[in-house]
Amino acid sequence: MRTARSGANLPGEDKGKMEDCIFCKIISGSIPTKMVYEDEQAVVFDDIHPQAPIHLLVVPRKHIPRLMDAAPGDEALLGHLLEVANRVARERGVAEEGYRVVINVNRGAGQVVFHLHLHVMGGRKFA
Numbered sequence: 001m002r003t004a005r006s007g008a009n010l011p012g013e014d015k016g017k018m019e020d021c022i023f024c025k026i027i028s029g030s031i032p033t034k035m036v037y038e039d040e041q042a043v044v045f046d047d048i049h050p051q052a053p054i055h056l057l058v059v060p061r062k063h064i065p066r067l068m069d070a071a072p073g074d075e076a077l078l079g080h081l082l083e084v085a086n087r088v089a090r091e092r093g094v095a096e097e098g099y100r101v102v103i104n105v106n107r108g109a110g111q112v113v114f115h116l117h118l119h120v121m122g123g124r125k126f127a
């Protein structure tokens with residue numbers, strides 16, 4: 001089990017510091033955020049800077065900094081996040097027309113928040 005301390009020792013700048021993690025603060029309620037969906041393992045909320053008419057973030061309650069930090073034992077959680085992505089896409093009415101699920105890993109790919117999250121985007125055409 002990864003702790004705040006061991007997380008802080010991960011290679012890279014701020015990749016593992018739960019205490020500074022904006023998504024951990026959203027999950028704990030210290031940054032008030034309207035939840036679209038919640039369960040024991042995950043939360044979903046609207047992206048603050050939407051790139052599409054529907055732009056949701058599916059976030060595990062567990063602080064995993066990056067997809068590449070997922071460990072053996074996280075398989076069920078990762079599968080659950082995809083299932084939640086499907087569910088909220090259906091609930092927001094974009095499932096049939098099409099939606100995009102994206103995970104950015106590291107800064108070169110555009111990751112700016114180092115708490116694993118899935119972007120679920122829909123409601124427009126994608127190139």
Ligand code: 5GP
Binds near residue numbers: 045047057113
């Ligand atoms: P990344 O670029 O790390 O894959 O995605 C981070 C996403 O989180 C960005 O799309 C950004 O707009 C969103 N975001 C950053 N801070 C907040 C916040 O405080 N609240 C919400 N709802 N979204 C945020």
Ligand code: ZN
Binds near residue numbers: 024063064
């Ligand atoms: Zn976090």
